[in-house]
Amino acid sequence: MYGVRSWLIGGTLMMALVAAPPDGTAKPVPDSIKLDALENLYDSVKFNHSKHIMLVKDCAECHHHTTGTLVEDKNCVRCHKNSGATTTVACRGCHILQPFSAQAMREKNKNAYHSDKPGLKGAYHQNCMGCHAKTGGPTGCQDCHPLKKTGEAFYNTGGYAPKQTADKGKHGGH
Amino acid sequence: MNRYAREGVETVNALYKKDGKTRWSIMDKLLLGLTPQQYMAQLIRNPFNWILAVIFAVGLPIIAGRFLFGLSWVTHSSCDYPWGLFLGFGLFGMVPLSSSGFQLGTTVEVFGRHDFEPIERLALLNGLLGYFFAVCFLMVDLGQPWRLPYPMVVAFGPAAVLFLVAWHVATYLSVQIAEVSCSFFEWIGFPMGKRGVRRITLGLTVAGIILSTLHQGALGALFTYAPGKVHPLWYSASFQWLHFFVSSIPGGLCMVIVVSTIARKTMAWRCDDNFCNNLDKLTVALAKGASMGLATYLTIKLISVAHDNKWEYLATGWGAWYIVEMLIGVILPLIIFAYSIRRDKVGLVRFGAVLVVVGTVLNRMNTAMFTFNWKLAEREIPHWREIVICITIYSIYITVYRFILNRLPILYQWNTADEAVPEFSRSGMNLAADKPSPAPAGTYCSSVGEPASGTAGSPVTE
Amino acid sequence: MKRRDFLKGCMICGTAATLGVSKKSWGAGSFEGYPEGMGVLVDLTKCVGCRSCEAACNKEQKLPEPDRPFTDPSVFEEKRRPTERALTVVNRYDTKNENGSAGGPVYRKIQCNHCNEPACLTSCFVNAYTKTKEGAVVYNPKICVGCRNCMIACPFNVPGYSYSSAFNPVVKKCIFCYDTRLKFGKPPACVEICPQEVLTFGHRKDLLKIANERIKETPDRYVDHVFGEKEVGGTSWLYLSGKPFEQVGFDTTIGNDPIISNVKEFLGTVPMVLAIWPALFTGFHLLSTRNKDHGDHGHDHEKKEEGKQ
Numbered sequence: 002m003y004g005v006r007s008w009l010i011g012g013t014l015m016m017a018l019v020a021a022p023p024d025g026t027a028k029p030v031p032d033s034i035k036l037d038a039l040e041n042l043y044d045s046v047k048f049n050h051s052k053h054i055m056l057v058k059d060c061a062e063c064h065h066h067t068t069g070t071l072v073e074d075k076n077c078v079r080c081h082k083n084s085g086a087t088t089t090v091a092c093r094g095c096h097i098l099q100p101f102s103a104q105a106m107r108e109k110n111k112n113a114y115h116s117d118k119p120g121l122k123g124a125y126h127q128n129c130m131g132c133h134a135k136t137g138g139p140t141g142c143q144d145c146h147p148l149k150k151t152g153e154a155f156y157n158t159g160g161y162a163p164k165q166t167a168d169k170g171k172h173g174g175h
Numbered sequence: 176m177n178r179y180a181r182e183g184v185e186t187v188n189a190l191y192k193k194d195g196k197t198r199w200s201i202m203d204k205l206l207l208g209l210t211p212q213q214y215m216a217q218l219i220r221n222p223f224n225w226i227l228a229v230i231f232a233v234g235l236p237i238i239a240g241r242f243l244f245g246l247s248w249v250t251h252s253s254c255d256y257p258w259g260l261f262l263g264f265g266l267f268g269m270v271p272l273s274s275s276g277f278q279l280g281t282t283v284e285v286f287g288r289h290d291f292e293p294i295e296r297l298a299l300l301n302g303l304l305g306y307f308f309a310v311c312f313l314m315v316d317l318g319q320p321w322r323l324p325y326p327m328v329v330a331f332g333p334a335a336v337l338f339l340v341a342w343h344v345a346t347y348l349s350v351q352i353a354e355v356s357c358s359f360f361e362w363i364g365f366p367m368g369k370r371g372v373r374r375i376t377l378g379l380t381v382a383g384i385i386l387s388t389l390h391q392g393a394l395g396a397l398f399t400y401a402p403g404k405v406h407p408l409w410y411s412a413s414f415q416w417l418h419f420f421v422s423s424i425p426g427g428l429c430m431v432i433v434v435s436t437i438a439r440k441t442m443a444w445r446c447d448d449n450f451c452n453n454l455d456k457l458t459v460a461l462a463k464g465a466s467m468g469l470a471t472y473l474t475i476k477l478i479s480v481a482h483d484n485k486w487e488y489l490a491t492g493w494g495a496w497y498i499v500e501m502l503i504g505v506i507l508p509l510i511i512f513a514y515s516i517r518r519d520k521v522g523l524v525r526f527g528a529v530l531v532v533v534g535t536v537l538n539r540m541n542t543a544m545f546t547f548n549w550k551l552a553e554r555e556i557p558h559w560r561e562i563v564i565c566i567t568i569y570s571i572y573i574t575v576y577r578f579i580l581n582r583l584p585i586l587y588q589w590n591t592a593d594e595a596v597p598e599f600s601r602s603g604m605n606l607a608a609d610k611p612s613p614a615p616a617g618t619y620c621s622s623v624g625e626p627a628s629g630t631a632g633s634p635v636t637e
Numbered sequence: 638m639k640r641r642d643f644l645k646g647c648m649i650c651g652t653a654a655t656l657g658v659s660k661k662s663w664g665a666g667s668f669e670g671y672p673e674g675m676g677v678l679v680d681l682t683k684c685v686g687c688r689s690c691e692a693a694c695n696k697e698q699k700l701p702e703p704d705r706p707f708t709d710p711s712v713f714e715e716k717r718r719p720t721e722r723a724l725t726v727v728n729r730y731d732t733k734n735e736n737g738s739a740g741g742p743v744y745r746k747i748q749c750n751h752c753n754e755p756a757c758l759t760s761c762f763v764n765a766y767t768k769t770k771e772g773a774v775v776y777n778p779k780i781c782v783g784c785r786n787c788m789i790a791c792p793f794n795v796p797g798y799s800y801s802s803a804f805n806p807v808v809k810k811c812i813f814c815y816d817t818r819l820k821f822g823k824p825p826a827c828v829e830i831c832p833q834e835v836l837t838f839g840h841r842k843d844l845l846k847i848a849n850e851r852i853k854e855t856p857d858r859y860v861d862h863v864f865g866e867k868e869v870g871g872t873s874w875l876y877l878s879g880k881p882f883e884q885v886g887f888d889t890t891i892g893n894d895p896i897i898s899n900v901k902e903f904l905g906t907v908p909m910v911l912a913i914w915p916a917l918f919t920g921f922h923l924l925s926t927r928n929k930d931h932g933d934h935g936h937d938h939e940k941k942e943e944g945k946q
């Protein structure tokens with residue numbers, strides 16, 4: 002009688018330990034994330050998170066050590082060899098939208114170790130496209146986020162492309 | 176004009192006509208003592224004027240077009256090649272040739288060599304017109320020429336070499352106008368003005384030397400702003416301004432030789448004995464001065480190649496072109512001068528002078544245009560309208576030159592014996608009260624080949 | 638009489654003298670930029686040639702419509718330079734590895750580098766350029782005469798000129814978005830739009846530290862040189878590159894001296910000539926004409942009058 006109950010308790014406890022996320026918090030891992038920082042020019046990106054989890058497997062590729070996995074980059078290991086999971090995991094939690102705004106420049110701590118941290122746009126593009134270039138993923142601007150009409154006007158493309166004019170000549174003065 | 180002289184038309188060379196009583200009017204002076212019909216007739220007869228007419232017919236509308244349609248209509252100036260023919264030929268080319276003003280002024284007034292006086296006024300006029308038309312070329316080239324006075328009165332950038340050039344050229348033009356005004360005052364009969372200018376002549380001349388030294392050099396220093404862009408053989412980090420200053424010396428002197436030769440050939444009726452008899456001797460003397468300038472220039476060019484260790488550039492294509500320029504402009508003339516001065520071969524001296532003028536202009540155009548941006552792959556070829564405008568403005572320069580030489584006492588001496596206000600004379604005589612003096616005001620040079628005419632003040636008689 | 642002439646000569650020359658004296662007094666070549674001067678660090682290893690910066694500049698500075706869309710990569714087939722219609726351009730350079738094999742393309746953004754000692758500023762005779770304390774080199778079109786000396790002087794061949802305008806041609810170049818952004822502490826439009834954050838905005842002093850830190854952390858990634866740190870006296874726009882700078886279109890022969898250093902020698906001669914020439918040539922005159930009869934200058938030498946007795 003004691004044997005079965007202790008098995009049950011032990012087993013449940015074990016399962017709870019295994020099943021629970023290691024950091025103790027119970028945040029859900031999103032399947033799809035909408036990235037809409039560039040809303041004024043581009044459609045928002047429907048980022049397929051679960052697909053990337055399956056392809057990449059190692060969370061640290063994108064999330065550094067924040068999901069609790071080990072880091073390997075020697076520049077990071079110097080300080081972070083024992084770092085575990087953090088409360089902030091999402092990119093926009095640390096990488097701010099406008100890193101060079103007047104306010105951000107004022108508040109910036111130049112002595113912090115990560116003072117060269119890219120902003121959100123930089124983090125996304127450097128991280129994503131760096132990997133895509135190596136693995137054959139989409140690298141064109143519009144492959145991930147098509148232009149809106151305002152974007153087309155901005156880039157003088159699509160419906161706003163310049164009319165075909167005669168060659169204005171090689172000499173650049175005109 | 177020779178035909179009219181033969182027909183007995185009297186030439187204007189004094190305030191009063193030969194009868195001593197009738198004064199020449201302004202119209203007479205302007206029309207060279209001819210009736211309007213005679214004047215028009217001789218204009219039309221001259222084939223050179225036909226060429227000028229064609230040039231003006233084509234060129235003047237294009238100049239107007241430059242101001243109406245903008246610089247892009249007449250030049251291929253681009254962001255890589257901002258300066259073209261207007262500055263390369265018009266400004267940089269004409270300014271060293273106009274240094275004759277300060278040189279002959281110094282020779283006569285500062286060093287007291289009055290034997291150069293017959294050619295002094297021509298040299299002064301050469302200087303004035305050269306600078307004036309260099310400024311005209313500048314006006315055509317500037318993006319907003321109506322703002323030319325800005326560096327004088329609106330905004331100052333004194334660290335800029337161009338600031339110095341602007342101020343100096345403006346001041347120097349005033350000095351030169353004052354120096355040439357002597358002839359002008361004689362011609363219009365305002366002897367007080369002439370005397371006033373004569374009093375400050377030494378000061379004017381010294382001011383002229385200072386201003387010329389600096390702005391001839393400053394035009395060279397303009398290229399020190401772009402040390403990498405001019406080919407190393409034409410650029411010297413330390414001596415650029417000296418190159419330009421020293422090469423202006425032979426340039427100006429030889430330009431006077433060339434102009435005086437042309438004047439002697441084409442305007443012989445206007446040149447008096449004083450001019451004609453001394454011309455050959457003075458030509459050789461000017462060439463002597465030019466040779467010294469050329470020898471110095473050759474030396475400093477060699478020094479600057481050695482100074483920056485640029486010898487290996489001589490073996491390149493650009494190096495060959497450099498050697499060609501030095502040959503045409505410096506070495507060959509030096510040899511010609513050395514030979515011809517010794518043997519008094521004036522014709523050969525004149526040829527040498529032409530080479531120097533060509534070589535000086537070539538040097539400026541090489542520095543400003545041809546070797547500029549030598550590291551870039553593309554060269555700029557000037558627009559045809561740019562070439563037309565250059566030819567047109569140069570033709571206007573020649574026309575104005577001829578206009579003044581035909582009238583003002585530059586090639587001949589004005590008969591000052593009958594100036595209204597009595598001049599102080601050593602003997603105390605009141606010269607104005609005399610009849611037209613028997614002292615010759617100068618007789619006319621006949622054209623080449625005919626014997627010089629005889630008596631005082633009278634035209635060539637049959 | 639000769640004293641009078643000498644004084645007259647000096648007066649005329651003195652007037653000329655005051656006009657020619659250069660007022661520049663501080664030592665050129667040792668100006669490190671204003672303490673609050675901003676700059677931009679351009680990391681060429683990150684640029685992918687999307688040309689968003691060109692589009693942003695075009696809209697911010699209200700430039701005319703481009704010939705081709707900003708999304709068109711065919712512009713990379715030829716090398717472009719900034720003109721009056723495009724204050725910044727991106728060029729593509731096909732590089733070579735050390736072993737001679739083809740390296741990848743490197744994209745470089747070209748614009749005014751906002752030098753510490755700008756050549757354009759020193760060459761302008763109406764003082765149309767100003768180096769602001771925020772670091773931008775800005776231009777005043779209202780006094781520009783159009784001499785285009787600044788275009789000759791710029792070692793990076795940056796300023797463009799609107800030759801096609803008949804009545805108001807002006808120089809056009811990147812002004813660091815001074816009027817609309819930098820004055821208020823905001824980053825220029827190109828920095829804000831860059832998706833790859835190739836452009837890092839900050840104080841120039843800090844950017845140098847960041848640049849050197851990047852080189853230290855990832856030495857395999859970068860050439861150990863920050864272009865613009867010292868070139869022509871230092872520029873506000875600094876460059877890091879993964880390939881040698883000559884391969885990506887930089888002129889590495891321009892040297893570290895600011896352009897003004899070349900001109901100072903001549904500018905220093907000017908007041909010397911103005912001071913020395915009057916006495917020198919008046920001296921020549923007096924020495925060479927003492928016993929000669931030399932006409933009606935208006936000054937008579939004593940000898941001449943004595944000789945008339």
